[in-house]
Amino acid sequence: MSTATYLAYDFPLLSMFWTMLWFFLWIMWFILLFRIIVDIFRDDQLSGWGKAGWLLFVILLPFLGVLVYVIARGKNMGHREIAQARAQQEAFDSYIRDTAGGRASSADELTKLARLKESGAITEEEFQRAKTQILSDSGTAGTHQEPQSATAAGR
Numbered sequence: 001m002s003t004a005t006y007l008a009y010d011f012p013l014l015s016m017f018w019t020m021l022w023f024f025l026w027i028m029w030f031i032l033l034f035r036i037i038v039d040i041f042r043d044d045q046l047s048g049w050g051k052a053g054w055l056l057f058v059i060l061l062p063f064l065g066v067l068v069y070v071i072a073r074g075k076n077m078g079h080r081e082i083a084q085a086r087a088q089q090e091a092f093d094s095y096i097r098d099t100a101g102g103r104a105s106s107a108d109e110l111t112k113l114a115r116l117k118e119s120g121a122i123t124e125e126e127f128q129r130a131k132t133q134i135l136s137d138s139g140t141a142g143t144h145q146e147p148q149s150a151t152a153a154g155r
Contacts, residue, residue, distance in 0.1 A: 033062065033066060035077075036069050036077075040054050040055055040058070040069075042080050042084060043073075054069060057069075106134055106135065106137075109134050110131065113130050113134070
């Protein structure tokens with residue numbers, strides 16, 4: 001056997017760490033590159049030609065393009081990401097509220113009722129009746145009442 005056999009001790013520990021560091025930096029480079037590409041498309045203030053220009057710059061000259069992009073537009077990358085996360089959270093909350101059939105709170109209903117009274121759309125008597133109804137509904141909304149069965153109601 002004339003071929004050399006490489007065992008684990010033939011690859012020094014420092015070389016292994018150096019290789020792992022380069023591998024880690026290579027992965028981080030791709031993560032940064034993809035984040036910048038996503039940020040280019042996410043930016044609503046950038047025109048279509050501006051997006052195309054930045055995209056070509058980042059793809060054709062990747063190291064220089066990413067460096068220049070981070071210097072020129074890096075500060076607002078975080079702001080755009082936070083704004084998108086908030087918009088997604090608000091859309092999700094709105095969807096949940098609409099799907100769950102959430103009704104307006106008693107305070108909101110009383111405010112609307114007071115505006116109607118002030119504008120003259122309803123009378124004082126109608127206002128008091130609706131106010132009583134809203135307050136009685138909100139008082140029983142938190143309590144769970146068992147429905148009466150037909151036999152219990154007939155007794």
